[in-house]
Amino acid sequence: MIQVKLIVNGFLKLLPVNKKYMTNNPIQITDDSEDRNSKPDTNWREYFSFSTDHKVIGVQYMVTTFIFFLIGGLLAMIIRGELLTPESDLVDRSLYNGLFTLHGTVMIFLWIIPFNAGLANYLVPLMIGAKDMAFPVLNAIAFWIIPPAGILLLSSFLVQGGPAQAGWWSYPPISLQNPTGYPINGESIWILSVMLLGISSIMGGVNFITTIVWMRAPGMTFFRMPIFVWTVLSAQLLQLICLPSLTGAIVLLFFDLTFGTNFFKPLENGDPIIYQHLFWFYSHPAVYVMALPAFGIFSEILPAFSRNPLFGYRSVAIASFGIGVVSIFVWVHHLFASATPNWMRMLFMVSSMLVGVPTGVKVFAWTATVWNGRLHLFTPMLFALGGVVMFVFGGITGIMLSSVPFDIHVNNTYFVVGHFHYIVHNTITMAIFAAIYFWFPKITGKMYAEGWGKVHFFLTFIGANLTFFPMHPLGLHGMVRRVSSYDPQFQGWNIIASLGGFLLGISTLPFIANMVGSLLLGKKVSDNPWHATGLEWKTSSPPPRENFEEIPVVNEPPYHYNSKAIPEAAVTQE
Amino acid sequence: MPNPTHHIDESPIRFDRLVQSLPNWLQRFLPIGGGIAHDHHGKGMFGVTVFLLSESLVFLSFFFTYIALRLTHPNWLPPGVKGPELSQFIIFNTVVLLSSSFVIQAAENALKRHKIIKFRWLLALTSGMGIYFLVAQAIEWSNLNFRLTDGLMGGTFYLLTGFHGLHVLAGILLQLLMVSRSFIRGNYNSSHFGVSATTLFWHFVDVIWVVLFSLVYLWRT
Numbered sequence: 001m002i003q004v005k006l007i008v009n010g011f012l013k014l015l016p017v018n019k020k021y022m023t024n025n026p027i028q029i030t031d032d033s034e035d036r037n038s039k040p041d042t043n044w045r046e047y048f049s050f051s052t053d054h055k056v057i058g059v060q061y062m063v064t065t066f067i068f069f070l071i072g073g074l075l076a077m078i079i080r081g082e083l084l085t086p087e088s089d090l091v092d093r094s095l096y097n098g099l100f101t102l103h104g105t106v107m108i109f110l111w112i113i114p115f116n117a118g119l120a121n122y123l124v125p126l127m128i129g130a131k132d133m134a135f136p137v138l139n140a141i142a143f144w145i146i147p148p149a150g151i152l153l154l155s156s157f158l159v160q161g162g163p164a165q166a167g168w169w170s171y172p173p174i175s176l177q178n179p180t181g182y183p184i185n186g187e188s189i190w191i192l193s194v195m196l197l198g199i200s201s202i203m204g205g206v207n208f209i210t211t212i213v214w215m216r217a218p219g220m221t222f223f224r225m226p227i228f229v230w231t232v233l234s235a236q237l238l239q240l241i242c243l244p245s246l247t248g249a250i251v252l253l254f255f256d257l258t259f260g261t262n263f264f265k266p267l268e269n270g271d272p273i274i275y276q277h278l279f280w281f282y283s284h285p286a287v288y289v290m291a292l293p294a295f296g297i298f299s300e301i302l303p304a305f306s307r308n309p310l311f312g313y314r315s316v317a318i319a320s321f322g323i324g325v326v327s328i329f330v331w332v333h334h335l336f337a338s339a340t341p342n343w344m345r346m347l348f349m350v351s352s353m354l355v356g357v358p359t360g361v362k363v364f365a366w367t368a369t370v371w372n373g374r375l376h377l378f379t380p381m382l383f384a385l386g387g388v389v390m391f392v393f394g395g396i397t398g399i400m401l402s403s404v405p406f407d408i409h410v411n412n413t414y415f416v417v418g419h420f421h422y423i424v425h426n427t428i429t430m431a432i433f434a435a436i437y438f439w440f441p442k443i444t445g446k447m448y449a450e451g452w453g454k455v456h457f458f459l460t461f462i463g464a465n466l467t468f469f470p471m472h473p474l475g476l477h478g479m480v481r482r483v484s485s486y487d488p489q490f491q492g493w494n495i496i497a498s499l500g501g502f503l504l505g506i507s508t509l510p511f512i513a514n515m516v517g518s519l520l521l522g523k524k525v526s527d528n529p530w531h532a533t534g535l536e537w538k539t540s541s542p543p544p545r546e547n548f549e550e551i552p553v554v555n556e557p558p559y560h561y562n563s564k565a566i567p568e569a570a571v572t573q574e
Numbered sequence: 575m576p577n578p579t580h581h582i583d584e585s586p587i588r589f590d591r592l593v594q595s596l597p598n599w600l601q602r603f604l605p606i607g608g609g610i611a612h613d614h615h616g617k618g619m620f621g622v623t624v625f626l627l628s629e630s631l632v633f634l635s636f637f638f639t640y641i642a643l644r645l646t647h648p649n650w651l652p653p654g655v656k657g658p659e660l661s662q663f664i665i666f667n668t669v670v671l672l673s674s675s676f677v678i679q680a681a682e683n684a685l686k687r688h689k690i691i692k693f694r695w696l697l698a699l700t701s702g703m704g705i706y707f708l709v710a711q712a713i714e715w716s717n718l719n720f721r722l723t724d725g726l727m728g729g730t731f732y733l734l735t736g737f738h739g740l741h742v743l744a745g746i747l748l749q750l751l752m753v754s755r756s757f758i759r760g761n762y763n764s765s766h767f768g769v770s771a772t773t774l775f776w777h778f779v780d781v782i783w784v785v786l787f788s789l790v791y792l793w794r795t
Contacts, residue, residue: 205628206621207621210617240624241628247632248635248636248638255729259723262723268725269647270726274638278638
């Protein structure tokens with residue numbers, strides 16, 4: 001035991017923290033925990049039980065979904081391994097189809113969307129000054145659907161005919177091919193799994209909306225809520241309004257697959273385009289369900305580590321809703337190449353470009369927030385800054401894609417793959433890591449090893465760009481997506497992308513080691529090691545069972561980093 | 575505990591005053607001010623309402639599919655089939671289902687006035703009307719000359735009526751659960767959130783039927 005402790009401690013302390021970049025070192029990671037009862041109320045067994053405490057459920061979500069992230073990442077490693085050479089020589093073509101299908105499905109429905117739900121679960125009640133979520137039992141049920149649904153999905157690798165192979169969109173008629181003829185096949189398992197995850201999401205949506213509308217502390221008006229809560233509210237409203245469309249799509253698909261109906265079979269007078277409309281009516285807002293909380297995370301972290309209030313708080317709050325509303329009206333840009341009539345293409349080209357406006361409001365607000373700030377380049381800040389910068393790139397390629405003449409050429413090529421990975425990985429996953437590092441001390445009561453955090457950041461930042469940047473020239477030169485073999489002219493960029501991908505795989509190792517090691521042996525922290533604003537920092541680390549000794553009364557605006565009225569903030573300025 | 579909700583940095587739109595100007599029955603669903611939820615009934619009904627709005631959109635996606643397929647496909651009907659008939663039987667079943675909404679509302683009102691016996695009878699009557707509707711639907715299904723796999727019309731018809739029927743069944747089970755709960759002495763003395771939720775769910779089932787009925791039976795080509 002003592003040897004293990006020595007090794008872990010050695011690892012944590014191996015990389016010293018360079019104090020030079022911390023101007024005046026105002027954020028002290030203080031260790032005044034002795035004057036507090038810092039013994040956590042929970043023991044590890046609770047994390048494996050049906051707990052109704054939103055903090056336990058939040059951690060359960062985050063750890064479970066991180067495991068699915070690693071699994072989805074493993075699938076990606078195999079894909080990148082295949083794409084090192086132009087020939088299809090590593091895996092069977094059918095297996096390759098299954099790999100990219102499950103990679104996408106796992107990353108979207110078992111990593112980002114439920115991780116966001118977990119983070120929101122942990123933070124929202126604390127941020128609004130509530131004791132728990134509105135419906136704690138429903139909350140627990142919603143979580144416990146996730147592991148079986150995920151295991152069910154992954155089990156499809158073992159059935160006859162293999163996993164679903166029609167991509168994470170599962171378009172008919174290709175998704176209706178059932179060569180083995182059995183009713184239990186990869187595709188039907190995919191549908192059932194996604195259905196279960198959708199039910200979990202609807203439960204979460206009802207819970208979050210009710211919590212945010214009904215359970216804010218006295219004085220916590222809507223325009224005093226942290227931006228993270230605004231983005232969660234917007235994202236969950238999107239879930240409630242748009243998920244039903246996906247439910248309809250996959251129910252109809254299931255009927256076609258299993259009961260012999262003909263909704264989507266062209267040879268029987270069915271219409272596969274209806275599936276595409278129903279699918280994308282949800283799946284476009286889904287990307288904002290994923291992105292909005294990430295934007296919320298940036299809005300929490302950038303002010304804290306530049307010691308400036310968030311610029312344009314009210315505009316950013318309204319923009320969070322604006323993005324949600326506009327995103328409901330853009331879905332047809334995924335159907336530009338599906339024989340959509342020209343008038344419809346024009347309409348949705350305009351609406352898709354419009355969504356850049358509230359998004360731009362946020363990016364400008366973040367830029368103005370760090371402008372002239374006193375930057376503290378701790379790990380969460382590095383991930384946040386890196387995420388915002390890469391988001392500008394990914395957002396621009398998105399606006400390029402919204403133009404019909406451009407999209408016609410690059411649709412279904414690697415350009416699109418590059419664009420969305422710059423969003424889901426280089427923005428959203430970066431934001432998720434930023435959030436994990438930022439709130440790790442609050443959740444665990446311990447501080448992570450800052451040096452290893454920086455190593456993780458640099459490996460991730462380099463890997464992220466190496467992997468996904470090459471996809472843009474590949475797409476422009478005509479390499480299509482979802483293929484295991486390609487024209488030899490594309491090999492150069494593919495090798496760079498694959499090496500970047502393997503680097504990303506390796507980059508998770510210092511992260512996991514840091515998290516586990518710090519959880520066990522990290523230095524104890526005070527209530528507010530980052531001297532951040534927000535109600536979650538006014539209670540102990542970790543918070544007590546009912547979050548606050550006494551429900552707080554709120555009488556100041558959010559992000560009051562420059563406020564002279566708050567002595568603590570003034571002290572940490574110099 | 576003091577409840578200071580408005581300060582200088584607040585928006586001119588006063589959410590509280592807006593809520594207070596709404597009718598009483600609507601106010602039940604909305605919170606007033608940034609207060610803690612002591613009112614579990616209000617919080618619960620808000621949650622159930624939000625859920626039912628979302629569930630309605632699932633039916634909307636089915637209705638959209640039905641409308642889109644029907645408008646764009648000239649060979650909508652399978653050969654030799656005329657489609658579901660708007661018979662007196664169907665009209666009677668519709669009347670029964672829609673009236674049952676009034677019955678369940680009367681049941682909830684009786685419960686609010688603590689008339690448990692009346693509540694039980696009215697709720698049981700509602701379940702009975704719901705069971706009648708389901709049985710009648712089954713009879714109608716057995717008398718049809720097309721199946722689920724018979725063309726686009728067959729598929730959409732059984733899909734729509736089938737999922738609606740499942741929701742009717744769920745409503746009946748909820749009502750029976752509420753009736754059985756009323757036998758626990760003093761159960762509904764302070765609050766009856768479950769009954770209110772069940773009533774709302776039954777109204778939702780009715781609204782869906784009205785739309786479905788119009789689209790499937792009233793829409794003649």
